[in-house]
Amino acid sequence: MQILGVAHLLVSLGIVFATDKLLKQAFVAASIKFPSALFGMFSVFSVLVVFDTFVPALAKAFMDFFAPATLFIQRWLPLFYVPTLVALPLAVRDVPAASGLKIFAITCMYYSRSHFFCHCFSSQLF
Numbered sequence: 235m236q237i238l239g240v241a242h243l244l245v246s247l248g249i250v251f252a253t254d255k256l257l258k259q260a261f262v263a264a265s266i267k268f269p270s271a272l273f274g275m276f277s278v279f280s281v282l283v284v285f286d287t288f289v290p291a292l293a294k295a296f297m298d299f300f301a302p303a304t305l306f307i308q309r310w311l312p313l314f315y316v317p318t319l320v321a322l323p324l325a326v327r328d329v330p331a332a333s334g335l336k337i338f339a340i341t342c343m344y345y346s347r348s349h350f351f352c353h354c355f356s357s358q359l360f
Contacts, residue, residue, distance in 0.1 A: 246303035
């Protein structure tokens with residue numbers, strides 16, 4: 235039974251990966267600047283909504299087939315996700331120090347002001 239589960243995971247994950255690669259190649263070939271992954275997610279969502287509306291059993295079967303792949307992706311997504319803070323030094327490399335200090339001061343000022351007003355508002359409610 236475990237071998238069947240691993241095979242199911244590999245097939246469903248392989249289909250997701252292959253579809254993503256094919257969409258990316260198609261978008262590059264057509265010179266489309268829109269993110270192919272976002273189009274793929276919207277397409278899957280649309281297909282599932284249509285299936286669920288007209289043929290709910292097919293939508294359930296679709297979800298059940300890809301469940302191992304989605305669970306695997308959910309579990310390992312943080313490993314493949316590059317947080318914004320990792321790329322931050324590359325983004326701020328060309329920002330002058332004076333502008334960086336202004337941005338930091340404005341952020342701190344509005345952050346503290348926001349907390350103050352939220353505290354005042356919430357103390358009036360409760």
